[in-house]
Amino acid sequence: MRLRSRTARRAGLNALGVLVALVTMFPILWMVSTAFKPASEIYSLTPHPLPAHPTLGNFRSVIDGKVIGLPYWDFLKNSLFVTLSSVVASMLIALLAAIAVARFKFRFRTSYLIMLLIVQMLPQQAMVIALFLDFRSLGLLDNLVGLILVYTAFSLPVTIWMLRNFVAAVPREMEEAAAIDGAGPMRIFWRIMLPLVAPGLVATSVFAFIFAWNEFIFALTFLGTDSAKYTLPIYVTYFYGRGTVDWGSIMASSTLFTIPVLVFFLIVQRRMTSGLMAGAVKG
Amino acid sequence: MVFIRRHRLTPYGLLLPSAVAIGLLLLWPTVQIAKFSLQNYGLPQVTGVAPTQWVGGANFSATLSDPEFWLSLRISLIFAAVVVPLTLLTGTLVGLLLNRLGPKMSAFVSSTAMLAWATPAVSASVIFIWLTDPDGGVVDWALAKMPSWLGGGAHWAGFSWTNSPLPAYTLLTVLVVWQGFPFVAVTVLAGLKTIPAELHESARVDGGGAWRIFWRITYPLLKPIFLVLLLLSIIWDFGVFTQAYLVTGELGNRDEYNLGIYAYDRAFTMPPSYGVGSALALILTVILLIITIGYVRASVRQGAIQ
Numbered sequence: 090m091r092l093r094s095r096t097a098r099r100a101g102l103n104a105l106g107v108l109v110a111l112v113t114m115f116p117i118l119w120m121v122s123t124a125f126k127p128a129s130e131i132y133s134l135t136p137h138p139l140p141a142h143p144t145l146g147n148f149r150s151v152i153d154g155k156v157i158g159l160p161y162w163d164f165l166k167n168s169l170f171v172t173l174s175s176v177v178a179s180m181l182i183a184l185l186a187a188i189a190v191a192r193f194k195f196r197f198r199t200s201y202l203i204m205l206l207i208v209q210m211l212p213q214q215a216m217v218i219a220l221f222l223d224f225r226s227l228g229l230l231d232n233l234v235g236l237i238l239v240y241t242a243f244s245l246p247v248t249i250w251m252l253r254n255f256v257a258a259v260p261r262e263m264e265e266a267a268a269i270d271g272a273g274p275m276r277i278f279w280r281i282m283l284p285l286v287a288p289g290l291v292a293t294s295v296f297a298f299i300f301a302w303n304e305f306i307f308a309l310t311f312l313g314t315d316s317a318k319y320t321l322p323i324y325v326t327y328f329y330g331r332g333t334v335d336w337g338s339i340m341a342s343s344t345l346f347t348i349p350v351l352v353f354f355l356i357v358q359r360r361m362t363s364g365l366m367a368g369a370v371k372g
Numbered sequence: 373m374v375f376i377r378r379h380r381l382t383p384y385g386l387l388l389p390s391a392v393a394i395g396l397l398l399l400w401p402t403v404q405i406a407k408f409s410l411q412n413y414g415l416p417q418v419t420g421v422a423p424t425q426w427v428g429g430a431n432f433s434a435t436l437s438d439p440e441f442w443l444s445l446r447i448s449l450i451f452a453a454v455v456v457p458l459t460l461l462t463g464t465l466v467g468l469l470l471n472r473l474g475p476k477m478s479a480f481v482s483s484t485a486m487l488a489w490a491t492p493a494v495s496a497s498v499i500f501i502w503l504t505d506p507d508g509g510v511v512d513w514a515l516a517k518m519p520s521w522l523g524g525g526a527h528w529a530g531f532s533w534t535n536s537p538l539p540a541y542t543l544l545t546v547l548v549v550w551q552g553f554p555f556v557a558v559t560v561l562a563g564l565k566t567i568p569a570e571l572h573e574s575a576r577v578d579g580g581g582a583w584r585i586f587w588r589i590t591y592p593l594l595k596p597i598f599l600v601l602l603l604l605s606i607i608w609d610f611g612v613f614t615q616a617y618l619v620t621g622e623l624g625n626r627d628e629y630n631l632g633i634y635a636y637d638r639a640f641t642m643p644p645s646y647g648v649g650s651a652l653a654l655i656l657t658v659i660l661l662i663i664t665i666g667y668v669r670a671s672v673r674q675g676a677i678q
Contacts, residue, residue, distance in 0.1 A: 215653030219401035242397035
């Protein structure tokens with residue numbers, strides 16, 4: 090009797106869990122499903138969860154660039170260039186800073202960490218006004234390099250915090266043992282520090298990747314006139330508000346934009362969330 | 373680090389690149405916004421036709437006497453006051469559920485939920501706009517099919533969610549809660565895992581119900597986490613830009629602006645007024661900084677900075 094009620098409760102909880110998962114996934118699934126629907130089904134009076142006659146037409150028109158006049162690949166290239174460059178720059182700079190704050194005791198160390206927590210909260214829609222004027226005089230508008238600089242700097246507060254926890258988790262004894270065995274500083278870094286921090290670097294770079302890949306305000310403001318420079322978020326919204334709203338194309342472009350980042354995220358999900366929460370939950 | 377400890381300047385050298393990047397691209401713009409907010413900075417000044425002049429508090433007094441400013445501030449405040457508790461409540465309930473599921477089920481549910489969090493704001497916005505589209509959107513269809521005692525009915529067919537402030541912000545509320553609750557849930561779950569199971573068990577043996585156990589044991593122990601989540605949520609939701617910008621139809625619907633969009637609009641919409649925009653941006657920044665100080669103090673007290 091007791092056992093049965095426990096099984097029943099477990100089943101109930103599992104059902105609730107599946108319900109939460111379904112409700113949360115619903116908008117994403119609906120996006121993908123719409124992307125595969127022909128126009129007649131998209132605007133049908135009774136919407137169905139799955140396309141009755143799946144088509145690649147929406148994807149084809151997005152990839153050919155029938156709607157905007159420029160093919161999807163151009164924007165993918167822009168987004169990849171900006172994102173990967175800023176991730177690499179951010180990781181290099183953040184790793185140096187993380188080693189400093191995790192392994193050294195020095196004046197202003199605490200102040201530096203607190204400064205990072207504060208600047209992380211500066212609103213981007215405020216910063217963008219000053220940066221727009223600066224970049225205008227530096228000739229960095231309509232220029233992907235300008236975006237790389239901004240994405241690198243704006244991801245640093247979080248990437249330094251995340252990496253700091255991963256560096257701090259590397260046992261000091263291992264470095265000391267290697268030093269006693271006569272290994273030089275560079276050797277210790279390459280042979281001990283880097284391999285042990287590598288998983289942390291991956292998790293942190295996924296955060297930096299998501300930030301740069303998704304970023305909207307700066308791209309919107311800096312890439313005003315030159316549509317050949319658009320990154321994917323601007324490209325997705327470009328369809329929208331152009332008189333005829335073609336939901337098939339919007340959902341197809343949004344699927345092509347969203348799925349890579351979700352797949353990427355799922356791969357390192359566990360480690361990344363624990364790193365992100367390190368600030369919120371004492372770990 | 374053993375290998376480079378020798379020199380006392382080493383840590384400063386390691387910090388230098390990040391300090392330069394943050395200084396130039398985050399701190400300097402903040403200083404500039406404060407400066408621009410006291411100047412008449414517009415198109416003639418940018419193009420060099422007219423010189424920049426200090427105008428004292430003129431931008432601020434123009435802002436404070438503008439009813440649109442007060443409307444946008446009210447929208448931001450009400451939005452945060454509604455969305456923050458909803459996000460925390462939903463996130464906490466899902467966190468408590470995750471804690472009671474088996475390890476595999478818990479991992480599955482939290483992974484799918486975190487996908488909502490990782491979805492780009494732009495995609496999330498266009499998806500929700502499509503879901504609620506008057507022609508072909510599934511939400512209006514479902515509401516029209518629902519029985520009237522649940523608030524449904526034929527009048528929902530073709531209902532436009534984005535044309536007036538209240539429906540637009542209702543949609544925005546659901547959207548922001550959807551994207552925000554998974555982080556709360558996963559953080560609460562991590563906190564719950566630190567509470568020894570015996571505490572809950574002995575409370576249950578003593579005859580405490582779930583409600584009592586939560587308020588007597590779980591909440592007091594997780595209070596620091598809730599405080600940090602509360603402050604982070606306020607900062608995020610008060611300053612929400614991308615989703616609000618897209619759901620309210622980009623720029624132009626002035627009665628639907630929140631503070632951030634209003635600042636952006638004043639700065640960039642022709643004719644641009646970077647001075648007034650900066651004054652608004654500064655007001656937004658100061659409000660967020662006040663909350664941020666609370667967040668930093670809560671983090672320090674928790675021992676996040678050792």
